[in-house]
Amino acid sequence: MRCPFCGHEDSQVKDSRPTEDGASIRRRRQCEGCGARFTTFERIQLRELTVVKSENRREPFDRGKLERSIAIACRKRPVEQTRIERLVTAIQRQIETSGESEVPASTVGEMVMDGLKALDSVAYIRFASVYKDFREAKDFEDFAGSVSEVGRE
Template sequence: MRCPFCGHEASQVKDSRPTDDNSAIRRRRQCEACGARFTTFERIQLRELTVLKSEGRRETFDREKLERSVTIACRKRPIEPNSIDRVVTGIQRQLETLGESEIPSQRIGELVMDALQGLDSVAYIRFASVYKDFTAAQDFARIVGALKDDLTDNS
């Protein structure tokens, strides 16, 4: 594992333990060259996923990109980082168990929307505004109205 401080290629594992939700292994490492300590996380990857973008381009699935998108939608909301990690892990597991190696980006967006709707309505609306490319206030009114209807139906 490359040291993030000095770039040296070798490090020693000082401690390993599962994360709270058992979705990854947390490893404390120490660089053999500079002695700096850092943490890495190892996650199980069931299959290699490729994202099919709407314009036809293909790119490798990037968990960090998904996590950034969800984190941005949840910014300044009373949501614990562990909750965001569980959402991202859940979406990744759903994608890996679909049985397909190529996933349309729209499918990923729908899974994020579903997860955020159950987590926080403001984060859901924020993500929807980018994902659905809102251009006017009426777009916000439409999704808030749909959200209200869903809340009424579930009451």
Template sequence: MRCPYCGSLDTQVKDSRPTEDNTAIRRRRVCPDCGGRFTTFERVQLRELMVVKRSGRRVPFDRDKLARSVEIALRKRPVETERVERMLSGLVRQLESLGDTEITSETIGEMVMEGLKQIDDVAYVRFASVYRNFREARDFESLLDELQLGERKAEALAKLKRADRTASESEPE
């Protein structure tokens, strides 16, 4: 592994351990030439995925690029890194299990938005504003209306489930 500090090809692994969700191996490395320390991650890749951009151009799927865009949406938000990592790993597994080697950027964007909606509403709105290319305040208003409608539906569903449970518990046997 090439040292990111001095470019030396001779680095040594000092520690290896699985990540908490067991989807990768985390390796701490040290460069004997410059003494630099860095971390690498080794992940299983089931198939080579290609992203089909809106322009029709095809580019290799880049998990790190996806992670950076999610990190930007989550900047200064109180979300645990581990939770984000689980979301990203799950998303990549979903993409790999779709069966296609070519996936549209729209599919990826929608999946990321769905994942962010579960984690943090503000990050969801941030990501959506870039992904959907918002141009005016009305765009934000309609997205927030969608978000509130979804929350109201979830609350109503939870109330129905509680009512069903209460009714079934009070029924004589």
């Protein structure tokens, strides 16, 4: 594992333990070059996944990107990081077990929307405002109104 501080090629594992959700292994490492310590996570990957973006652009599925976008939607909300990680893991597993190696970005977006809807309504609206590309305040009002109507049913 390359050191993130000095770029040295070798590091030594000092400690390994499973994460709270058991979906990955947390490893504490020490660089053999500069002696710095850092943490890595090892996860099971069932297959190489590709996300098909607009205009048929393709890019590898990036769990970190998914986690960052959900975390941004949940910023300053009472949502624990472990719940965000569980949502990301659930979405990743759902994609991996679908049997497809390519998944449309719109499918991933809808999975995030469904997960955030159950997690936090404000985060759901925040994510939707970017995902659905709201152009004006009226778009935002209409969507927020539909969310509050669903909550009253």
